[in-house]
Amino acid sequence: MLSAENLQVELDGEAGIVRAIDGLDLAIRRGETFALVGESGCGKSMTALALMRLLPENGAVTAGHVALDEAGAAGGRIDLLGLPESRMRRVRGGRIGMIFQEPSTSLNPVMKVGDQIVEAIEAHTPLRGAAAWAKAVEWLGRVGIPEPQRRAGDYPFRMSGGQKQRVMIAMTLATEPDLLVADEPTTALDVTIQKQILDLLRDLQREQGLGLLLITHDLAVVSGMAHRVALMYAGQIIEVAEARDFFAHPRHPYARALLKALPDAQRRGQPLQAIRGTVPPLTQAFAGCRFAPRCDRVMPHCATTPPALVEAAQPGGAPHPVRCLLYVDGPEAAGPGPLPEEEPAAGPAVSPQARAQPAAPLLDVAGLRVRFPIRKGALQRTAGWFDAVDGIGLRIGAGRTLALVGESGCGKTTAGKAIVQLLRGQARIEGTALLEGSNLFELTGDALRAARRQVQIIFQDPFASLNPRMRVFEVLEEGLVSLRPEMDAAARRARVEQLAGQVGLRADALLRFPHEFSGGQRQRIAIARALAVEPRLIVCDEPTSALDVSVQAQILNLLKDLQRTLGVSYLFITHNIGVVEYIADEVAVMQAGRIVEQGAASEVLAAPRHDYTRRLLAAVPRLHRTGP
Template sequence: MLEIKNIKVELDAESGLVRAIDGMRLTLQRGETFALVGESGCGKSMTALALMRLLPENGYIASGDVLVDQEDVLALPESQMRAVRGGRIGMIFQEPSTSLNPVMKIGDQIVEAIEAHTPLRGEAARAKALDWLRKVGIPEPERRIDDYPFRMSGGQKQRVMIAMTLAGEPDYIIADEPTTALDVTIQAQVLDLLKQLQAEHGLGLLLITHDLAVVSGMAHRVALMYAGQIIEVATAEEFFSSPKHPYAKALLRALPDAARRGQSLAAIPGTVPPLTQQFMGCRFEPRCYCTEPACKTTLPELNTLAGTRSVRCLRYVPGHNAEATEAIINIVPAAASAQAAPAAADASRQPLLQVDQLRVRFPIRKGLLQRVHGYFDAVDGVSYKVMPGQTLALVGESGCGKTTTGKAIVQLLRHQATFEGQALLHGQNLFDLEGEALQKARRDIQIIFQDPFASLNPRMRVFDILEEGLLSLQPDLDAAGRRDRLKRLADQVGLRQDALDRYPHEFSGGQRQRIAIARALAVQPKLIVCDEPTSALDVSVQAQILNLLRDLQRELGVSYLFITHNIGVVEYIADEVAVMRAGRIVEQGSCDDVLSRPRDAYTKKLIASVPRLATMAA
């Protein structure tokens, strides 16, 4: 058993003492999947780092115990803790780009883990590494084992991270957003693999994720976190069929799908409160739809209802009328209907972006002098168009060319690849533009990158990162105007205004994604290439961002080239869908047509792999 007893984690920050985890208790049995869910910044990842004793330099465990089969790992010297990490507790980190060593081949990194925690050495360890790469779905593992991480897509790097973690054959795995960067087919493979390993080895899995559909299909028990505390614990069946806490109810109503198309998602207003304050009442009270006066002044305890089910809410304390409580909690505010988009003018019948037979070729270099020995067609003859005020979704497996297409359109691959075909924006071929004409085009087309950590300058404050685009592309805007716009942007994407004066490393993964979205929106472009813009976001913030993107589309007529593997998001936001495989588009059409009546065998396989909620709360 892995047992956490009343853990408190604190961080010394410039803003004061941050109580990141406040009195957490939970147990993980061998062979069990325990899901930890909640909003970005609530303490999920900090819990994982505390268990592994990998807290940042300004963090420490103020009190509590972490027991692994009755042994307190917090009392072990660092020399013995190294054997626990990877050997007894493995961890799949949230951001593979920063977890993999950029100057080591991926095979060497996996072999290193195998030799550190198993008896295998040399060629036997390399053969085992190849086997793990096959299991997690890396294509051509015999060739890719000698690649460096930068040669792989975001999803492929995540698969390597999973293989490296599993290669140490640990008893328990902490999986921090293990499928966030994966397309649905590989996600299904990885989840099936984890289930198989549980059956074979009695593996205990602490699954940290914001994907409630994955939780529904994987977890035995669920713990919902908010602002450093666990606020509800239940079996997965209980949680999805009859959630008790108002926050849990609201989360399930915020999920995007085809049924909610045409209306705003029921986003939860506000953000997680700063954890530097001393709370006098319920931490969720400022955002709760069924608050009562006592919620402001009374600290709620985690009350056990029946069996192992617990809820931290004053409406469930002994003495409250259970039927009346359920009636109140179930009245979740309805989402507002979306306003119809304005009728398109005649001129808008022309595509905003028209791509014809686009081919993106990367040179293959070999030898000491790195001479070109051939070319690799990452995108091979792709054609599509994006209409003004509409959304085209590009879907497909990791490595199929979706992100390369987006980067080529935004002119980020000019010195790395050669291009054939056309990409017409307002009738101008983007590949022919230079100088001032290219600068003008950059004002009209922006990109939200897949990896927010790698795309944000770690030495710049958030305000400077957001202001940089305005200074370059809208120099006529004065300092006061820039500050006003950036404050409004922070509110729109769900960031507190004090976030503008902080650095990227001070935010969680989801919060960094919000900053990346704000940066793309800052110059008010006409077309935004959205490369997995909601992949790192929890459900409630995803709903806020999707509502924001739809509102901007209605108000400003902005268009989106939406690159994603989240079919639920595609069902909700896309007008047209193009399915890519191996650099080509294999099926294209309206969202309803492609997703409800797929014709291509690959599209059918893709849609069949999408995880769905097994049960859904009313």
């Protein structure tokens, strides 16, 4: 259906020419899911933008071809790169749909979501007026938006991150494209809605022969959805295989390391196998293998000999292309050995006595109710109240992690923001939140400022939470200036540089602006900002949802290290059950503003008692070695 040959994309950046894509080849068949995986900054999203001809102003395709099957013509092909923009607009959105990574920046903030979907339907289908509106409402329902008729009249700011992502998916699928380019389509979704969306995509593939280019860092989703997998690194594809063969017999050292970096209950108590370093800057000229500086199987000539894609065979697996010198003249040229065995789980990093729940918790939340006004009429008078959080209680001990899980819109983020005092003036907050005996809801002035140093938050959407006019250094320094006035300029600079290294950012990143980074890299900046003032408690609102597997491992290792050395506590809001299994001491399951089940993580996850918890766990995608 769609093919790209020798695709090369360059960006004119401040540091020089960025070779974002270097000689990429791919082919997507009708009815197939082709997954493109790799770390943030490796070129996955830029590949999608190049295929759709949506590159930024400073970007250009410098070589290669992109061809699409002609609709209704046997054997016909359309050269997408040669089309005039007027014809490309009909292809984009009509023949090829795209789900963008960040829904908050892709939705028009001054248009109701229903009108935005209708706009797409009327642009690419014959439907108009009431018929288009009915189809928009139908698709909102199909992607899991409750009360779709009413919510179609809402603006994007009135929806959670997961709900906005569902609106984006509905807008794209409502035009019934032949090919869907999905850039992290389920990143902001909880597991039940994720399962619903993935099942919907499978149904569309069966009914319509929908082709799907799936760009994601969730390897469990890939193993259950993809027919073929391409692993990308530093602008190049380094391994391509059928999904079942990729997961059962990974060839490239990078692929093997990624699979061993996944968090789960078996790895609890031991560090995850994070890949050292970061993706190299693509402004440089590469003399050898681009992965060599991070590879645990590097050979002397890897630094000087660029590898080509070669067919690598392995007993029990079909040959598939790999870009690695190990299969040319290295120890695996005659056939690679088996995937290294997992190391036995080490014991807990600290003793059970040290992990025991203390008698006096660091944070004790009781009867927390967050009520938002319902305004009606021309004067927007308050006609009632909506209980987003309805009388919950949470206890977090020093040096412990409480995971708060539940579906989008259940009140998880609202509860976290209320605890961090970010809803004053917007909502009526009742109950108590005692931080070492002081009620956070009653603090003002200097006392509140002192508490803000003790309690920080990592937001779900890094793009919306970072000031676009500030360089990364200024973003990280801002909290130190405000909450750590005793630090001088030199101490602040040293602290900022330390933070950048801790979260896997290169030193040159400090002089760049947030828009110059990928979604995962922006999330690392947001995490570093929260860590800057060395808080006692961090509310982590989906802190790893935008991160690829290897960086997620780095961040989880970092959070665990900080907890062990500094005794910092976490309220961990997430829908990633694998992360919960790995990091959480206690779990609270939230539904419709209330806690329906709470207890030790090992007990709740192994033997859930509430029906909702059982449904939640049943929807979790699991990595398996056989493909879809």
